[in-house]
Amino acid sequence: MRSLTSKMILVAAGTFIVAISAINARATYGAKISVDEPQYLLTALSIAEDRDLDISDELAEERYLPFHEIPLNQQTIDLNEDGQRISPHDPLLPLVLSIPMGIGGWVAAKITLALIAALTSAVTLWVAVRRFSISSHIGAAVVGLCFMAPPLVSYGTQVYPEMPAALCLITGIGILTSPTMSRRGLVGLALTVSALPWLSVKYVPVAGVLAIFALVKNFKKDPKNSIAFGVVLLFSGLIYLIVHQKIYGGWTVYASGDHFVDGEFLVVGNNPNISGRTRRLSGLLLDKEFGLIPWAPVYFAFIPACISLLRSKSKDFVVLLSVVGTGWAVATWVALTMHGWWWPGRQVVVILPAAIVIMSLLAEKSRRWFRFIIVGGVAGVISWVWLAIEASTGNRTLVVDFYETTYPIYKALSWITPDFTDLKGGEILLHLLWLCLLAIFSFPEKVKKDSKKLEETPS
Numbered sequence: 001m002r003s004l005t006s007k008m009i010l011v012a013a014g015t016f017i018v019a020i021s022a023i024n025a026r027a028t029y030g031a032k033i034s035v036d037e038p039q040y041l042l043t044a045l046s047i048a049e050d051r052d053l054d055i056s057d058e059l060a061e062e063r064y065l066p067f068h069e070i071p072l073n074q075q076t077i078d079l080n081e082d083g084q085r086i087s088p089h090d091p092l093l094p095l096v097l098s099i100p101m102g103i104g105g106w107v108a109a110k111i112t113l114a115l116i117a118a119l120t121s122a123v124t125l126w127v128a129v130r131r132f133s134i135s136s137h138i139g140a141a142v143v144g145l146c147f148m149a150p151p152l153v154s155y156g157t158q159v160y161p162e163m164p165a166a167l168c169l170i171t172g173i174g175i176l177t178s179p180t181m182s183r184r185g186l187v188g189l190a191l192t193v194s195a196l197p198w199l200s201v202k203y204v205p206v207a208g209v210l211a212i213f214a215l216v217k218n219f220k221k222d223p224k225n226s227i228a229f230g231v232v233l234l235f236s237g238l239i240y241l242i243v244h245q246k247i248y249g250g251w252t253v254y255a256s257g258d259h260f261v262d263g264e265f266l267v268v269g270n271n272p273n274i275s276g277r278t279r280r281l282s283g284l285l286l287d288k289e290f291g292l293i294p295w296a297p298v299y300f301a302f303i304p305a306c307i308s309l310l311r312s313k314s315k316d317f318v319v320l321l322s323v324v325g326t327g328w329a330v331a332t333w334v335a336l337t338m339h340g341w342w343w344p345g346r347q348v349v350v351i352l353p354a355a356i357v358i359m360s361l362l363a364e365k366s367r368r369w370f371r372f373i374i375v376g377g378v379a380g381v382i383s384w385v386w387l388a389i390e391a392s393t394g395n396r397t398l399v400v401d402f403y404e405t406t407y408p409i410y411k412a413l414s415w416i417t418p419d420f421t422d423l424k425g426g427e428i429l430l431h432l433l434w435l436c437l438l439a440i441f442s443f444p445e446k447v448k449k450d451s452k453k454l455e456e457t458p459s
Helices: 002-022 037-050 056-060 092-132 136-147 162-176 183-199 201-218 223-247 264-268 280-286 297-312 315-334 346-365 367-392 408-416 426-442 444-456
Strands: none
Touching: 002 092, 002 136, 002 367, 037 056, 037 092, 092 136, 092 162, 092 183, 092 346, 136 346, 136 367, 162 183, 162 201, 162 315, 162 346, 183 201, 183 223, 201 223, 201 315, 201 346, 280 297, 280 315, 280 426, 297 315, 297 346, 297 367, 297 426, 315 346, 346 367, 367 408, 426 444
């Protein structure tokens, strides 16, 4: 335990240091903090100073100017005759950031997020070692490098609920996979599951997966506490809906947004093309600008790791695959877009700690994969530090033109990965080649057996 604790501290410290390297980086050329981020900070400021969610006075007084020098897209509509305006973003992140925002402004808010990222990395390492029996040496290397690489490190300072949600999810997995689920554990799990929707409604599916697994696991052993757990979650969901109806005027926060005046569920898209969105299944990994692999090659190990875990048929690991699959499905078919005015990978950040545990299991089994993960992780860490320096010196930004970075490894990988915004002709061929490459590395034994059969077949 002493060795594990020291490694957790080391991983957390590394995550924090690399995250804050981008604290002064510009999101756009007109702002250090842009797009949805100012909405969270203005709401945090309103909670700190006014004890409410109404940001109409903060908007009128242009309190965003210290971090957003140009006019701000207000995103909200007047909710009543008094001109009340409430940001169309769930309130838990602003609540968490309210004290640091009130004391030290946007810098303190970003430092708080970096600390949350550091805590998330430490918890992920603890879960990997204590719940899935991964060597602390391998776990520290894999978890540390993945958290110091994008996209996780980028959301260690970008003001979005992604990292707090990742912390809730990996904490929930740690509680759920305990050999004996105590009453205290159920209380902790109820809190983490309940917190996820208050960070964003898009986290309801993964929260639901944790809740279902908890009920299935414990109902026979402890039906009374399991029923109490279910009742608490139902009550929590009811409170969520009532509060949103009363404050935001709808079932979700989007009812207060100026982009959704024709219906809050337009956030999913107007007549969404579900079949067209299916390309995101691989695009979330492979897209030349918004895929995980070009920025952090370590994620090439993700699919082989999932296949390896699936083939192991271990019941203990079902929760990992279920959570990852659910989060990936939401990012594929529910999210409005895979691309956007944010750092790549935002839609899957919530499930990446679970994905890292899965990759750690692969690294435990295979020395070759462990070496690849180390090399791919280091390449990812350098990509973020490189871009952070560029964006802090006015040469690039984290939202507008990050893909024009001069980092050579990203430039090389983006040249050979497909553009999923225009998946035609040569882009389709590139896509197929990458899928074949992933299949070859995911089923190496199958490829070897088939090639051997081919050699033994008489001509």
